[in-house]
Amino acid sequence: MGRCRSLLFSQQLTGTWKNLPRERCGSPRSPNLAELPSKNIMSTITEKLQAVDARIDAAAKAAGRARGDVTLLAVSKTFPAAAVLEAAAAGQRAFGENYLQEALEKIEAVAKALPGVKLDWHFIGPIQSNKTRPIAAAFDWVHTVDRLKVAQRLSEQRAAEQEPLNICLQVNISGEASKSGAAPDEVLALARQVALLPRLRLRGLMAIPEPHDDYAQQRAAFAQLRALAERLRADGIALDTLSMGMSADLDAAIAEGATIVRVGSAIFGARDYA
Numbered sequence: 001m002g003r004c005r006s007l008l009f010s011q012q013l014t015g016t017w018k019n020l021p022r023e024r025c026g027s028p029r030s031p032n033l034a035e036l037p038s039k040n041i042m043s044t045i046t047e048k049l050q051a052v053d054a055r056i057d058a059a060a061k062a063a064g065r066a067r068g069d070v071t072l073l074a075v076s077k078t079f080p081a082a083a084v085l086e087a088a089a090a091g092q093r094a095f096g097e098n099y100l101q102e103a104l105e106k107i108e109a110v111a112k113a114l115p116g117v118k119l120d121w122h123f124i125g126p127i128q129s130n131k132t133r134p135i136a137a138a139f140d141w142v143h144t145v146d147r148l149k150v151a152q153r154l155s156e157q158r159a160a161e162q163e164p165l166n167i168c169l170q171v172n173i174s175g176e177a178s179k180s181g182a183a184p185d186e187v188l189a190l191a192r193q194v195a196l197l198p199r200l201r202l203r204g205l206m207a208i209p210e211p212h213d214d215y216a217q218q219r220a221a222f223a224q225l226r227a228l229a230e231r232l233r234a235d236g237i238a239l240d241t242l243s244m245g246m247s248a249d250l251d252a253a254i255a256e257g258a259t260i261v262r263v264g265s266a267i268f269g270a271r272d273y274a
């Protein structure tokens, strides 16, 4: 990108281009970036949320679906409570977390900062069966149930005064050896058993397919999850949720019926695991 175009691009990102003299582009003097107002060139969480919302809206419209049929789950893992607070101030209510200890601290900090504001917390990380108690206590949803033992413990440990815990069964849809999730041919039997557990509400299926750049390949994996959910419904299991689609492929997921898209980096930026 030429220097002048790159200046214009950064001005568009910061929303400051209107205030700058046009003749600067093409003038013999090189643009001095230090003269730009100090607002960060990266757009804010609020702006990124708006951009993701527009993507969801466009994908839903293209699929003949209503925007309201798709919930945006903001994946805040590795980001601080302050990032959640900024997203919450912009109206975001559902947040996804993968790491239990980090999540518990964040949930507490956010609750203190926003008394009276109800956020929905979704656990979307791998579950160790000896760590189910705090998950059952602190979360509204768990997307990553892939074996009966974990489901039974979550049901036993969910307090009577809480709403039943919303559950998605994670399916290893691409059959990757390294991925968690029940094998597709095990899911029906698992769903039948989970549906009977008293303190759980089985809502649907979740998958993290193998990443593909190609839209048609992205859709094909999501179509498999959708077909599996239809098989379960045909068996009499009531499901209303397909949790699928992330920053790179949420559009394809919505085309295949996603009702929850789990989006991290497109909202909060690149994650730093250091």
Ligand SMILES: Cc1ncc(COP(=O)(O)O)c(C=O)c1O
Pocket (backbone or CB within 6 Å): 075, 098, 124, 125, 208, 246, 247, 248, 262, 263, 264, 265, 266
């Ligand atoms: C289960 C799950 N869903 C969604 C996401 C969000 O991914 P992205 O940042 O690509 O949107 C993550 C991030 O690691 C994840 O682990």
